[in-house]
Amino acid sequence: MKTLNSSNQSPKIRVRIAPSPTGFTHIGTLRTALTNFLFAKKNNGQFIVRLEDTDRNRFVEKATEDLIKSLKWAGLEWDEGIDLDAQDKIVEKGNYGHYIQSKRLAIFRKYVQKLIDKGQAYYCFCSPQRLEKMRKEQQKRKQAPKYDKHCLHLPKSEIEERLRKKEPYVVRLNVPAEGTTEFNDLIRGKIAIENKLVDDQILLKSDGYPTYHLAVVVDDHLMKISHILRGEEWLSSTPKHILIYQAFGWKIPKFGHLPQLLNMNGKKLSKRDGDVGIRDFIKKGYLPQAILNHIALLGWNPKTTQEIFSKQELIDQFDIKKINKAGAKFDYGHLDWVGSQYLKAISVDHLFKVAKKYLKEQNIIMDETKLKKVITIQKERISKLSELLEDIEYLVEEKIDYSKDLLKWKDMDNQTIIKNLEKAKETINNIPEKEYTIQSLENKLLEVAKEKKGELLWPLRVALTGQQKSPSPFECAWVLGKDKTLERIEEAMKMVG
């Protein structure tokens, strides 16, 4: 049985990200993933996650797990590719596998052979020393360093002899000396590079692994990738890739090169700039949606004044034509603002669940009732979960320590301080346990304070917190609970008296 495609159906949109497992997942990788995800969702296409693990020297064992967990944390679902099972073992899903390039070595060899047979690629036995010397001389002559096609002209018999003797070799693409390779970038428009400037790049390394250039083309073709949305750093190697497509006689996908993420100095965002790993952002306790929101706006803009977007809004409003060309600096201050907007908007119950998980991961143990109360007052004041318990130790710890001078509001005398603390104590004591809420504390205390709010509320707040700055005394009294609140007021009175 055969299923026929209806003829007017446009080819399925398929995009992918193809990271290399060389370290912890970078925020730039997430941004590329987000763009591909949005493009796929918007166009009813498929999003694939493939692993480009062809560099054995830089391979990092844990990187793949980190990648998958990062994407999942961010809420970017994908249709095919690598995944993790319940035991965190790497598995694959989809009909175009393997999605791990090191498991596809035989495929790459087969296609390299095709190119050799067609005369589009050739064996090269040159030593690294010869190559280095050659490049140095070319640079001295101010030429673009590139392979001189020395081995292209080796007689067939010599090649066979050297292969038989198991001499190390690589396979290079035979790039035409004439002509220009052009393509129409989805974001940048027409890009053209003269072929004479393109190196006879290596397709197959001497260790039998393909280079990125070969693997990416073969896999994108075999996996029917329709659009390649990747970082700007690939722009100048795109002609190489197109030349490979042409050597095979394959259909060339559409390319779009995203602007880079930069640090505040305009350089490529790197570890030295602070937190650039997804795990760093997770550890700081940013909500995933806040991160997505922030990076979505780096190099893309809906052309409206909207600043906060749900994932669905991002999908609905995404338009590749609205992606900018210039690199975008990653501003942590803006991220924090976005983060605070999300925390304000989220419900206490929802945040409670998130925070519970977060604190557990940070090995922080806290009473759940208290945590819920802390969340209630802190969610309006913070931008990320790491700030949840910052500067409010006095609400959690048993004892507080402060100088009694702090209890004094403006030029109050000791007697008035004691009198007002007594008033506050009485008022709070008269609130029944079940009515002990922020609102009723505020109502009752303000009623008692009358005009001179500061004289009642400042000493009370200091009595409860021992701090110059803190949330309101109503909130603090509520979090502390009635008993603890009364106890701290009494202690303050003792200090003054």
Add this chain to the structure above:
RNA sequence: GGCCCCAUCGUCUAGUGGUUAGGACAUCAGGUUUUCAUCCUGAAAACAGGGGUUCAAUUCCCCUUGGGGCUACCA
């Protein structure tokens, strides 16, 4: 060095052949508040430079400058 890409407030950006060049973050000032944060109001802040094209260029073209990327048996 060669090649490629890019260029509006400090940052992310909107914008148009004729605009008081708009918004947001950050900054500063005022207000609200017991304090801090929030919130409200306001201020300061940009078309890199030089040539063209045009009645008119921030906008179109060229050059310069500046920035970034690539130039590996790394991706």
